[in-house]
Amino acid sequence: MAKRSPSPWQSVRRQWRRLRRIGRSGAARVVYHPRYSSAPTLLPTIDTQRARNILGFLVAEKLIRRGEVLRPRRVRMDRLRRVHTESYLDSLTRREALTAIYGVAITGARRDELITVHRSMAGGTLLAAREALENGDIVLNLGGGFHHAHPDRGAGFCLFNDVALAVDLLRERGLKGNILVVDLDLHDGDGTRAFFADDPSVHTFSIHNHDLDDTRAQGSTSIALGDHVDEDTFLAALEESLPPLLEELRPSFVFYIAGCDSAHDDRLGNWRLSAAAMLARDRRVIEGVRGLDPRLPLVILLGGGYGPGTWRYTARMASWLLSGGETVEPAGVSVATLAHYRRLTRFLGQGRKGRKPKSGALDWSLSEDDLPGHVQPRPHLLLGRYSLYQIELAVDRFGLLNALRQRGFTRLRLDFDLTNPTGQTVRLLEGDDQEVLVELRLNTDVHTLAEATLLRIEWLLIQNPRVSFDSRHPPLPGQQHPGLGLLRDIVSLLVLACQDLQLDGIVFTPAHYHIAVQTERIFHFLDPEAEALFLDLQELLGGRPLPEATRLVEEGRVRWAESGEPFQWDPQPMVLPIGLRLRGRWRREKKDYENAVRAARRPGRFVLG
Numbered sequence: 001m002a003k004r005s006p007s008p009w010q011s012v013r014r015q016w017r018r019l020r021r022i023g024r025s026g027a028a029r030v031v032y033h034p035r036y037s038s039a040p041t042l043l044p045t046i047d048t049q050r051a052r053n054i055l056g057f058l059v060a061e062k063l064i065r066r067g068e069v070l071r072p073r074r075v076r077m078d079r080l081r082r083v084h085t086e087s088y089l090d091s092l093t094r095r096e097a098l099t100a101i102y103g104v105a106i107t108g109a110r111r112d113e114l115i116t117v118h119r120s121m122a123g124g125t126l127l128a129a130r131e132a133l134e135n136g137d138i139v140l141n142l143g144g145g146f147h148h149a150h151p152d153r154g155a156g157f158c159l160f161n162d163v164a165l166a167v168d169l170l171r172e173r174g175l176k177g178n179i180l181v182v183d184l185d186l187h188d189g190d191g192t193r194a195f196f197a198d199d200p201s202v203h204t205f206s207i208h209n210h211d212l213d214d215t216r217a218q219g220s221t222s223i224a225l226g227d228h229v230d231e232d233t234f235l236a237a238l239e240e241s242l243p244p245l246l247e248e249l250r251p252s253f254v255f256y257i258a259g260c261d262s263a264h265d266d267r268l269g270n271w272r273l274s275a276a277a278m279l280a281r282d283r284r285v286i287e288g289v290r291g292l293d294p295r296l297p298l299v300i301l302l303g304g305g306y307g308p309g310t311w312r313y314t315a316r317m318a319s320w321l322l323s324g325g326e327t328v329e330p331a332g333v334s335v336a337t338l339a340h341y342r343r344l345t346r347f348l349g350q351g352r353k354g355r356k357p358k359s360g361a362l363d364w365s366l367s368e369d370d371l372p373g374h375v376q377p378r379p380h381l382l383l384g385r386y387s388l389y390q391i392e393l394a395v396d397r398f399g400l401l402n403a404l405r406q407r408g409f410t411r412l413r414l415d416f417d418l419t420n421p422t423g424q425t426v427r428l429l430e431g432d433d434q435e436v437l438v439e440l441r442l443n444t445d446v447h448t449l450a451e452a453t454l455l456r457i458e459w460l461l462i463q464n465p466r467v468s469f470d471s472r473h474p475p476l477p478g479q480q481h482p483g484l485g486l487l488r489d490i491v492s493l494l495v496l497a498c499q500d501l502q503l504d505g506i507v508f509t510p511a512h513y514h515i516a517v518q519t520e521r522i523f524h525f526l527d528p529e530a531e532a533l534f535l536d537l538q539e540l541l542g543g544r545p546l547p548e549a550t551r552l553v554e555e556g557r558v559r560w561a562e563s564g565e566p567f568q569w570d571p572q573p574m575v576l577p578i579g580l581r582l583r584g585r586w587r588r589e590k591k592d593y594e595n596a597v598r599a600a601r602r603p604g605r606f607v608l609g
């Protein structure tokens with residue numbers, strides 16, 4: 001079908017809308033991340049491009065300006081742990097759990113991708129809630145509404161209950177009063193109801209086809225209308241139940257899950273709601289909430305909706321919301337074209353030069369990875385075992401992320417690079433500038449020690465990029481920034497990983513004298529000669545502060561006594577035996593090793609000069 005070019009009249013209307021919007025204060029905004037549209041395609045009924053299509057339409061129709069689109073971060077692991085049970089979060093490291101929630105096998109890299117998409121969308125609901133609370137706005141998250149997620153289990157395509165997570169945030173920020181969750185997805189909001197079963201201050205209101213359980217909460221309205229419901233029946237039920245509840249409850253915050261699986265053309269649903277009825281539904285909720293108080297914070301979430309036309313219902317509602325009362329029909333917009341993506345890319349990417357974007361505002365452009373169909377097989381598990389999610393969960397439980405947050409690093413993110421030819425790399429990054437706090441590169445090593453498989457630390461950087469050295473705290477060789485005091489924690493995590501992977505031990509090669517000093521209490525040099533040499537060096541330098549001692553070595557001021565030549569640090573491998581086999585071997589060979597070290601000692605071989 002040939003693409004229609006807009007008539008002059010259409011262009012004038014768009015310009016008029018744009019001008020009208022400029023005159024209005026930002027009363028409604030949208031939350032979106034390109035990741036929303038990058039979820040792996042798992043089921044033909046789920047349209048992964050739904051969010052992008054809605055935003056593309058709003059951009060094309062000039063219904064939204066750049067400053068009105070907010071970019072979320074993925075929800076933090078510690079908040080997930082406050083709201084969901086530890087055993088549930090653990091279960092998500094296993095393939096079967098995700099497969100049960102989605103009903104199709106989810107394997108390989110798609111597990112991490114899927115969890116990340118869900119964390120981003122839940123993060124979107126948190127951002128929307130924060131913005132709505134601060135500004136009394138209506139904020140539409142182009143994702144979320146995962147109402148089947150319970151505290152201890154996921155279900156029906158829902159991993160994390162974003163509304164429960166957002167309520168946790170709102171209460172943390174001091175929001176008092178009642179919170180209302182209006183859930184008009186076709187399906188029962190059973191997960192959200194379970195979360196607040198004992199909390200009368202959160203009222204869950206759900207009109208749906210069938211009850212999914214018989215849990216009744218202290219504050220809940222649950223209306224099951226059955227199958228094949230027509231629009232008059234539905235709208236009458238809504239009219240009868242919602243306005244009196246709003247009056248009675250007088251909420252201080254409202255979530256609206258505007259699921260579109262109740263529409264007549266939905267691929268999974270069997271209700272018969274027309275496009276006009278869907279819009280009437282949305283308007284009834286929004287006008288009801290804002291009629292109570294024009295500054296009452298309202299967060300709107302997508303919820304369910306299956307099939308290629310689903311996005312249009314939300315687009316229509318968003319056009320009405322953003323234009324201030326005019327509905328724009330989305331049917332004519334050609335969305336699935338590269339030209340569309342380019343326009344969206346331009347829109348999202350045009351940051352004002354030289355100025356840092358406002359927190360939460362979009363400051364990125366789409367990359368090739370964001371385009372559908374860009375799938376390359378690549379390793380997805382660290383050391384063939386650990387997903388990114390799993391590592392973050394372990395590191396958070398270890399208290400490491402919290403310790404860093406208390407030191408002001410509040411936007412931490414873990415990242416993988418498993419295709420680096422010099423070793424699989426994990427990074428802990430902070431903020432938009434992606435400051436590197438920790439960089440760890442690992443390999444397995446079968447060559448260093450006969451009949452042993454070791455975990456080799458190729459590279460370990462631990463630094464506080466926000467602190468500089470001064471004359472009283474000079475840098476150690478190889479350092480750009482002071483450390484973070486996390487070496488012991490990270491080595492402890494690696495020991496656990498070694499045990500879990502049934503590896504024999506850890507090996508690394510200290511690039512500088514001071515690193516050998518810092519690790520000698522747990523690691524020893526593999527070669528007794530190297531150990532003896534190191535002990536001789538320590539005997540010469542041991543009385544001095546470590547920064548001074550290591551600088552003397554680095555600057556060539558330690559000399560061989562015999563020749564007078566400067567000594568050069570020659571990195572040799574150090575080992576920590578962990579597995580039973582290697583520990584037993586080390587115990588048996590320790591006497592011989594110590595004798596060999598003693599025999600190789602030459603205490604006077606170094607002099608300072």
Ligand SMILES: [Zn+2]
Binds near residue numbers: 186
């Ligand atoms: Zn649904």
